[in-house]
Amino acid sequence: xxxxxxxxxxxxxxxxxxxxxxxxxxxxxxxxxxxxxxxxxxxxxxxxxxxxxxxxxxxxxxxxxxxxxxxxxxxxxxxxxxxxxxxxxxxxxxxxxxxxxxxxxxxxxxxxxxxxxxxxxxxxxxxxxxxxxxxxxxxxxxxxxxxxxxxxxxxxxxxxxxxxxxxxxxxxxxxxxxxx
Ligand code: SF4
Numbered sequence: 001x002x003x004x005x006x007x008x009x010x011x012x013x014x015x016x017x018x019x020x021x022x023x024x025x026x027x028x029x030x031x032x033x034x035x036x037x038x039x040x041x042x043x044x045x046x047x048x049x050x051x052x053x054x055x056x057x058x059x060x061x062x063x064x065x066x067x068x069x070x071x072x073x074x075x076x077x078x079x080x081x082x083x084x085x086x087x088x089x090x091x092x093x094x095x096x097x098x099x100x101x102x103x104x105x106x107x108x109x110x111x112x113x114x115x116x117x118x119x120x121x122x123x124x125x126x127x128x129x130x131x132x133x134x135x136x137x138x139x140x141x142x143x144x145x146x147x148x149x150x151x152x153x154x155x156x157x158x159x160x161x162x163x164x165x166x167x168x169x170x171x172x173x174x175x176x177x178x179x180x
Contacts, residue, residue: 005041006165009100009108009142011117012046014152019046023056026111032155033109041162043103047116047138051092053085060085062115063125067093067140077115077137080127089116093141100147107161108142112151119149 013020015037016027036042049055058079065075071093076086093116099105110117118136123129139149150158 004167005039006107006162006168007041007043007103007105008036008158008162009043009045009096009103009105009110009147010036011109011111011114011152012044012049014109014111015042015044017044017046019049019055021048021055021057021059026152028152028155030152030155032159036159036162043099043105045096045099047092047096048088049092050095051088051090053088053092058083059127060089060115061123061125061127062134062137066122066134067115067118067137068135068144070137071140071144078125089137092116093138096138097141097145097147100142100145106147106165107158108139108147108149109152109155109158110136110139110149112153119151 013026014028016025018025058081060077060079062070062075063078069075076084077089079085110119112118113121114136115122116136116138119139121131122134122136124132142149148161
């Protein structure tokens, strides 16, 4: 496969798409992001919408662990109304991974603190606004397949990672699962 500009998977809400639970966006105005768009690097996804959830929707949080625990069946994603939405979150994560495979993506920039997209922090499952260290379901699945996941607070680092990949063979699909 020939080299070229490495692509980047980006949370759709960061690009201004009104896909959040409250039907709002979380648009980021940033020179790196705008240049990636001009360069045709950006592949957008909202994992929760891709997993079948509507806009708007009740907010969800992970209860009993972090994204990797959800993938391992040790934790679940629950809406503020008490509905178990784990299956939709897992489906959305799988769709994100599929897009990464299709585009040979090794770098993602995902919205921090989301139960799907969070990469360093999530909420603790109590719906009391308490943050804990952890990652969302999509971030966890991408990392299990060796995609580097950054947040909108780490655009400089993500840009460096993309530049390091430029000109290298895309390498096809991210490596197969390494979590057994
Ligand atoms: Fe944004 Fe991710 Fe939430 Fe979709 S799932 S609204 S892309 S943070």
